[in-house]
Amino acid sequence: MGRSTGIYVIIALLLAVLPFVYDDRIILSLVMQVFIFGIFAMSYDLLLGFTGIVSFGHAMFFGIGAYSVAIVLNQNEATLFYLLLGTLLAVAVAGIVSFIAGVLTLRLQSHFYAMLTLALAGLFMVAAEKMRSLTGGNEGFVLMVPDMFIDTSGPTLYLTCLIVLVVFFFLVRRFTQSPVGKVLMAIRENEQRVESIGFSIMYYKVIASMISGIVASIAGVLYVLSLQFVDTSVFATDVTLDALLMTIIGGVGTLVGPIIGAGIIEFAHHWLSDLADVHWIFKRWIILFGIVYILAVIFFPRGIVGTLQEIWIKRKYKKQQGKEATKDKNEAAS
Amino acid sequence: MESIISTKDLTIAFGGHVAVDGITIDIPEKQFTSVIGPNGAGKTTFFNLLSGQLSPTKGAITFNGEDITKLSPTKRTRKGIGRSFQITNVFPNLTVLENVRLAVQSKNKVRFQMLRHFTAYKQFEDRALELLEQVLLADKAHSLANNLAHGEKRKLEIAMLLALETQVLLLDEPTAGMSLEEVPAILDVIRRIKEQGDTTIVLIEHKMDMILDLSDQVLVLFHGQLLAHGSPEEIMNNETVQSAYLGGLYDESSA
Secondary structure, eight states: OHHHHHHHHHHHHHHHHHHHHOOOHHHHHHHHHHHHHHHHHHHHHIIIIIIOOOOSOTHHHHHHHHHHHHHHHHHSOOOHHHHHHHHHHHHHHHHHHHHHHHHHHTTSOHHHHHHHHHHHHHHHHHHHHHOHHHHOGGGOEEOOOOGGGOSTTSHHHHHHHHHHHHHHHHHHHHHHHSHHHHHHHHHHHOHHHHHHTTOOHHHHHHHHHHHHHHHHHHHHHHHHHHHTEEOGGGGSHHHHHHHHHHHHHHOTTOSHHHHHHHHHHHHHHHHHHHGGGTOGGGTTHHHHHHHHHHHHHHHOTTHHHHHHHHHHHHHHHHHHHHHHHHHHHHHHHO | OOEEEEEEEEEEEETTEEEEEEEEEEEETTOEEEEEOSTTSSHHHHHHHHHTSSOOSEEEEEETTEEOTTOOHHHHHHHTEEEOOSSOOSOTTSBHHHHHHHHHHHHTTOOSOOSSOGGGOHHHHHHHHHHHHHTTOGGGTTSBGGGSOHHHHHHHHHHHHHHTTOSEEEEEOTTTTOOTTTHHHHHHHHHHHHHHOOSEEEEEESOGGGTTTTOSEEEEEETTEEEEEEOHHHHHTOHHHHHHHHTOOOOTTTO
């Protein structure tokens, strides 16, 4: 564990220095989006990759985070206090909604959770459209943010996003390596068996659902800070699909995977859109991603990180066997 | 002999088909009970009723004098009834060690600890390794369960079951689908558990000759009914049982 933690810390430090040595604002805000969607995709992977629960409405938690903060800041002064209050509200609402969704459906087969989350996300979207006085309806609204975050591509917001990502990465990693995390992985593998060794799977699934929802809402909070604008698109199914794509391409069942996946998708999106003048197909980049997605599922079902991990484990295993073989030889010789 | 599990008029019907039909039986504590019977006799269904995967249409099950008919499989495991499955049932993409470690974790009631690293519970890992040794699987501890041979998976399953340290072990055809060379190793593992003498073992077996020398008591199921029960010798010499196995017996009420 020690070595990988070291590598992550070094990468995080390098990323922290980046805004001070490199000042292409477009790239910096792109990297920031990667951090935000990295958190979001990571929370999605907690469900999909670790517990084996499919959610079609994960955008709902993202949107809950975005709207909670946006509304609290909009209705009050744009100070740090109200930002924190909004974040707390986001966490509370996301926790309650994910709890309810979990309790209602997780004792049933997995597609019920997928359908219920899809429906709830739709419901939240409609609510955001209809409650015009609060949300500004379809067009959304521009909001004031605390002074320190006013510069959307400045180092303060960038560092905040990075720190939140790092903190949640390590927290979620600890969670997945805890006894509870191990049970979640066992649930993914074989629910019935987990039950018969004496764990009540229901509690674990609800815990996974809640933690995933809460982490996703934090990503929504950062997202709205980075845009200083919110509209109903945060509840759109596209947001969920993005998370799914990031997770699958990066590596299901790993935590770095979704973050790398977020990086790939965000940068690819950026560069492909730039190519729109060359050929119209680049404007419809989602078509290209559809193809990439299909290819990934067929040829790299474990994603980038998963595939690398597999190769690495195989090599280690071989090395170990080699070592044992030479040891046996030496022993035999002496 | 004290009985640990008793069933009273235990019946389950799937639609019109009565799979287990009014079985009343006492399973004595710390004894080795075998359940035998031809295909479709209701052996596994009977097990599913005991372990809670199915709930009976009629009748009751008591465990240590307590009515457990309505308890979930999880609760029954916690009370002390552990079972293995006829179809191999392990966590395929986890390592062998992790498979057993989870069972040890469950036994030690570490259920909702989510902040400590799992290696903080070193004793679980040691215990898991110990169990793997017991079922002759220690050298495979770090392979994925998926990559085990069939017989090894069965051994892994027994290790997981032992980890729970339940009072009762329900073993559903532990030798099913195994090659002939693998069978003695499994029987050896089971014999060792029996010799420790502190567990009640109930075992389903299709091939009667295999377990006769292990059993203290044999139950014969046929068409969902308890055809006979007694010591292995009694069963061997029982004419009804012989004709059931030879296929000559009809259920008179349905014929």
